[in-house]
Amino acid sequence: MNVNCLGYIGIASEQLQAWQDFCSGFLGLMNVSGDDDALRFKMDDQAWRIAIEPGDKEDLSYVGFDVRNGNDLATICHQLTTLGYQVEADQNLAASRDVAVLMKTTDPDGLQVELYYGATENSEQVFVSPEGVSGFITGDQGFGHIVLYTGKETEKYQFYTEGLGFMLTDTILMGGQLMLTFLHCNPRHHTLALVSNPAGNHLNHFMLQAASLDDVGFAFDRAHNLELTLSTTLGCHTNDKMVSFYTQTPSGFDVEYGYGARVVDENWSVAHHNAASTWGHKRPTAAR
Ligand SMILES: [Fe+2]
Incomplete structure (x- = not known):
């Protein structure tokens, strides 16, 4: 069972004002924060x-x-407990x-x-992007994807495949x-990717998939106008064929803003690639 x-994802940061500006003014998400001290989009x-x-880790703190x-x-909880992981109900957290x-x-x-079911849908509060993004690809594909660092490759792979039921899509060997x-x-194509851990943090980047190539182009212009730090130029990935670029978030890790990924x-058939990008995704010196 998968x-x-x-x-959803939760991020801990001391840079709340910067994140508010980043999520609204760059990503084009709708601020729906409540009365507590968290920002929600x-x-x-x-x-x-x-x-x-609020938190001093500048990292992913939870994933739903x-x-x-x-x-x-x-069934999934049973898969996890069989592997030796403890699972606990938490209605306050729910x-x-x-x-x-x-x-x-x-x-x-x-x-x-x-792990949850019964997420609140409030279609009566229509998503309206403050930056005119035409929409994001979610639905049966969920929020987007996350790429996690790990220092425990074997255990991590087992947790997400045998525990949560993920299936292998492909692998990329970068730089040999x-x-x-x-x-x-x-x-x-991938909801989750794992990469060996040089940093000690959880999150390498998260990805939002926009509904049109123009959405990505306008986001690229906003990154320029807001003088954000680009991590890559526009590019196309070898494995999911996503056209995207990467920008540094206020917490230091990246966000990928993309369009047009193929689905599985x-x-x-599981594949292997020896490069991450067909074209682009270069260091951005030429783009700024
Ligand atoms: Fe990505």
Whole structure:
């Protein structure tokens, strides 16, 4: 049994004002923050998809996976406990995440992983991008994707495949030495990728998939106008064919803003690549 999709992420940061400006003014997300001290941003019918909470880690602090219903939640929790992971119900946390039922565990690197069903959809509060983004590809593909560092490659792979039911999509060997492993749980080419850990943090980057190439072009212009730090130029990835660019977030890790990724189906054959990009994704000296 596999999780349905990546539903939301939580980021800890001391840079709340910078994140508010970044999410609204660059990413084009809708600020739906409440009365507490967290920032929350909406990008589709789901109540929220990204939360920024005060903290000094400047890193991903939790990740939420939708598991469809109670039967699937029970099966996935059983898969995790069979592997030796402790899973705990937390109804207070469920309420704060706007979901009906939530179980939490921690992955091999100590990242809090939340499994839930019953996410609040509030389509009556229509997503309107403050920057005119036409939309984001979510639905059965979930929020987007995350790339996680790990110092425990074998345990991490087992946790996400045997525990959460992810399936191998493909691998990329970058520069002849850095191996990236791409995993899917729905038609999105990868919801999760794993890379060996040179930094000690959890998050390498997260990705938002816009609905049009123009959305990416306008975001690229906003990054220039806001004088954000580009991490790459525009480029096209070898494996998912996403056209995207990378920008440094206020916490130091990157966000990928892309369009046009291909999807996987039941006939997908696992592949290997020796480069991450077909073209582009260069250091941005020529683009600034
Ligand atoms: Fe990515």
